[in-house]
Amino acid sequence: MIKNEKIKATEVQLTGLNGEDLGIMSTRDALALAKQHKVDLICMSLMTSPPPCKLMGAGAAKQEKQQEKKKAAKTPDKRKVKEIRLNLQMEDHDRETKQSQAERILTKGDSVKLVIQVHGAKEGTAGKEWAEQLCKSLAEYGSKTTGIQVSGKQVVVQLDPIE
Structure with a gap:
């Protein structure tokens, strides 16, 4: 001043x-x-x-x-981005647990970054398909902000909560 x-x-x-x-x-x-x-x-x-x-x-x-x-x-900070790591070899129960965890995070108002670990090109396409399935099942809680990115050893997608 x-x-x-x-x-x-x-x-x-x-x-x-x-x-x-x-x-x-x-x-x-x-x-x-x-x-x-x-x-x-x-x-x-x-x-x-x-x-x-x-x-x-x-x-x-x-x-x-x-x-x-x-x-x-007093003004709220930007929403936080929480990362959830997944693996293609996970059991169905573990997948459901991670999905419900993502739902909880999105309903709280934070963003979710889903990172699926893959090995090789064949698993990359399978990882992308699984990411698309996850996005569809989480559609009522959040929407994709980025496209599904397949890069080497991981598939990444970010979801922001629906307000």
Whole structure:
């Protein structure tokens, strides 16, 4: 947060104490106005020219910044991507367990990355077929975000929850 004499711009876009637009003025005039009202001149952003500045008390500026941080902390993070590793030689019961695990993850709102371990080209096609079956059976919980990718020793597909 840049304030008062540390603002190096020659002109600023000034906003008053009550949020009213005071227009573009020289930094010296804006500083004089701030001293007249016994408040600080706070620069909001250096990304535009002239930079937008506000007249506000030092305590109010700190409080506003803290409120913005709290708001940012409250917004939920991106959904997590949970990886489930599978193998073509798994028993049917283990496959069902992994599928129900994927259902649980998707209903919680996280994404699932299914990774099926394969060996060779023949198993690659079998792994792709199994991945397609899994996607169909999990269709009510999530949808594919990526296509089914077959690469060497694994088949990978990611499912995002349906909202």
